[in-house]
Amino acid sequence: MPDQDTLQDLVGREHAATGSDYSAGFVTDIEADTLPPGLDESVVRAISTKKEEPAWMTEWRLDAFRRWQEMHAPRWAHVRFPDIDFQAISYFSAPKGDAPKSLDEVDPELLRTYEKLGIPLHERARLAGVREEDMPEVAVDAVFDSVSVATTFKDRLADAGVVFCSMSEAIREHPELVRKYLGSVVPKPDNFYAALNSAVFSDGSFVYVPKHTRCPMELSTYFRINAENTGQFERTLIIADEGAYVSYLEGCTAPMRDENQLHAAVVELVALDDAEIKYSTVQNWYPGDDEGNGGIYNFVTKRGACLGERSKISWTQVETGSAITWKYPSVVLRGADSVGEFYSVALTRNFQQADTGTKMTHIGPRTKSTIISKGISAGRSQNSYRGRVRMNPGAKGARNYTQCDSLLIGEQCGAHTFPYIESKLPSAMVEHEATTSKVSDEQLFLCQQRGIDPEKAVSMIVNGFCRDVFRTLPMEFAVEAAKLLEVSLEGAVG
């Protein structure tokens, strides 16, 4: 196997010298331009002004803000946390100075931060001693707090007609696409956090793959929260035109802080006729310490629309971080014969709480969806799968298959499954299978008897449990995901 330091830490995994196993927990000392905490219309306007947005965008935000003010935070998820004081959060923080025009202009301190995290923000071969052709190339958009600081390989992508840039740039350069699709999949008032995001989102990635184009490389965005008391509200929009294909990866980390920090992103995917979007996430936000202090609240709305016939959207997520995860990457299957997939591994330990799953909404005929969810709970954590499969009356011949497995490590954790099936179509086929198992003493002893130490054994057993999901990840990401699980499981035994 080649040296795997490559994407070594799209997910931030090196051990920090402090003895903590969250290696991405350092703080970058950089001068920032930060709005004071608090939220009202003037803050929304200020964000829009800072980003030099056109008037239509400002109005769009203000409309979202007004709607948000009339909404209430949802309470139905199986997670517990104190009410968030939205006036105590700062809604914008960006490294000081003018936006860099090219990679050469990026602040060296920022480049060092990403280097430390293992994210390649340069376009040369990333590893000495490895032939360039052996390395899959990945274009990266790096989002630091509220702004995109660098996007690599833009020229190469432009040659293929692919647009890959920050959302701010897209609003300026591709307003027709943004106006058409922004909010089309996740409407502004969709839910409390989506409305908030629509009002104050700062940056994120924008992708447009033109007709009949296969994106020549993997695209990825790496999200980093750095500033204190700051929320991160990024917005991602990916459009695959007719017959286009794109694979997109997302990674995230944050420093270790004692306070909870809010991350409320919105991701929208649009697939037209015969288009395919594969969206993979390795989420490693700071989960809080082993007594449950600090950590990210990850309240994210991700949804894809299979608008076109025979289009396909596939979500794969590996969730190991965050104090609380609340997210349901979903697919609206509108086009005839379109396909939605959701593959998820969610690992919780210590005091982490996860309420995650998916919604598959079948509208078009012969639409098909597959849900494979693997939840692993350790420590005192609570891990819930929540999924909804809906068959609308027009979805003739639609099919869903759901498999939902839970694995428990230890005695004090919890695993929960909340499947909702709504079928308005008697002929639709909906299958649901669920299992709950434990890492057994017998399995551990077998591994130990063969010379494998118990922690390695648990991670091997857990990896085996997750196999169906890992095989859907791009290869180098799958390796990282397996390693991340290994690190996350340290100390879970005993």
Place this chain on the structure above:
Amino acid sequence: MSLLRVDELRVDVDDKTILNGLSLAVDAGEVHAVMGPNGSGKSTFANVLAGRPGYDVTGGTIAMDGADITELAPEERSHRGLFLAFQYPVEIPGVSNMEFLKAAVDAQARIRGEDEPSAPEFIGRARDAASRLDLDVDFLKRGVNDGFSGGEKKRNEILQMLLLEPRLAVLDETDSGLDIDALQVVAAGINAFRDEGNAVVLVTHYQRLLNYVVPDRVHVLTGGRIVRSGDRSLALELEEKGYGWLDA
């Protein structure tokens, strides 16, 4: 110095005494059979040698090559070359047999300060061993013991033994549940394994395996201790007269 030396071993399970002063010495190059009726403590003995949790050693010692291993963790005993073929091998879904075997062999190599075998080299070795045991190549790709028949599970234990090359192999009722063809394949595997540098302890209820794997010594375990030892003829005598004969 004996490869394995057990002295006055006492073991409780759930506050009930199962082994009550068991002593046994096995030298390198030897095969010993430990026989006994159901409930005599045979499987307890095999599991205690390997350090399985849940067995409370209340007295006595277990030593390998003169070093006391009574308190060692299971993986540390494994690193010293102790191997247990399980009576009821457990399943690990999703972890391929090949991956599991490689992890085990790598762990052993690391402890000995040797290089881990390369993937192609290891795959070659695993395929050879599998074919010796009449196992299909696909067998290596399947999850550990996942959906294996009883006979396949037992052959898989022998496969692991051949690849790990332990100093001391403890086989816990490896012959039970095997038809005659599978029994011969397993016996051939054990015979191929034996050499001057290692030792085998066969824990068994029946003597039929001993027709194919000829032991140097036979011990009879009843009431938690060895009550009689002899050569191969003791096994044949047991088969003829039954374990009840010993009580007479």
